[in-house]
Amino acid sequence: MTAFMSRLKPVVIGALALTLAACTNTFRSDVATFHELPMPKGEKVSIMPMSEDRQDSLEFRQYAAILGNHLRLNGYDQAGDAKPDLIVGFDVMINDGREKLDTRPSLASPRRFYWRSYWHYGYFWDPYDPFYRHNTEVVARTVYTATLVMEVRKPDGTLLFEGRAETETRTKAVPEVVPLLAEALFVDFPGPSGVTRHIKIDLDEAGR
Structure with missing residues (x-):
C-alpha cells in the first residue's frame, strides 16, 4: 500500500500544480460610459454622494477621496472651499446576490x-x-453584483458624463472592491461613449 500511494503522489501534486497555474489573480469589471466631456484644463471639481443621507458618511468620504485622486491624475483639481467648475456625484450599490x-x-x-x-x-x-x-x-456559489456609478455635471445641472463599473464578487466586502471599481472606471477615462468595455486589472502587476 505504501508503494502504491507513493506512485500516486506525483499525479496528485501535478494535478494541483496545473489547477494553481490555471488561476489568475485578475479583477474583471464591465464599464460603460456616456459623455460630452471636453478635454480637462484643470477644472475644479466638488465630489459628493448622490444620496443626501450619505453625505456625512465617513465611508463615502473615503470613496470620494479615491475618486478625487483619479480625477486629479486625469487633469482635474479639487475645488475645496472655492466655487467648483464641475460637480461629481457618485453612488455605490451591491445587490442581494444570486446563485451561480x-x-x-x-x-x-x-x-x-x-x-x-x-x-x-x-x-x-x-x-x-x-x-x-x-x-x-x-x-x-452565491455571487453579488457591486456597482459604482459616477456623474459629472456643470453647476447649472447640465450632465456631461455618466458612467458605471460593475463586477461580480463572492462577498459583500464593499470597501475592498470600490477602489478596484474606481480604477476600472478610470481606465482610458472618459472612454468611448456608449460602449461597454470589459476591463481586466492584473492584481499581481499592481502589487496587490
Whole structure:
C-alpha cells in the first residue's frame, strides 16, 4: 500500500500544480460610459454622494477621496472651499446576490486501476488507469453584483458624463472592491461613449 500511494503522489501534486497555474489573480469589471466631456484644463471639481443621507458618511468620504485622486491624475483639481467648475456625484450599490453554478476539477473522482507489467531488472507490477481524465464537479456559489456609478455635471445641472463599473464578487466586502471599481472606471477615462468595455486589472502587476 505504501508503494502504491507513493506512485500516486506525483499525479496528485501535478494535478494541483496545473489547477494553481490555471488561476489568475485578475479583477474583471464591465464599464460603460456616456459623455460630452471636453478635454480637462484643470477644472475644479466638488465630489459628493448622490444620496443626501450619505453625505456625512465617513465611508463615502473615503470613496470620494479615491475618486478625487483619479480625477486629479486625469487633469482635474479639487475645488475645496472655492466655487467648483464641475460637480461629481457618485453612488455605490451591491445587490442581494444570486446563485451561480461553476465547474471545477474534481480530485476526488473514483478511479479504476488495472495492472500492467514493466521490464526493469525483472518483472514488477504497477497500477494504472487507462481511462482516467480530469473529471469536474458542479459547485453552487452565491455571487453579488457591486456597482459604482459616477456623474459629472456643470453647476447649472447640465450632465456631461455618466458612467458605471460593475463586477461580480463572492462577498459583500464593499470597501475592498470600490477602489478596484474606481480604477476600472478610470481606465482610458472618459472612454468611448456608449460602449461597454470589459476591463481586466492584473492584481499581481499592481502589487496587490
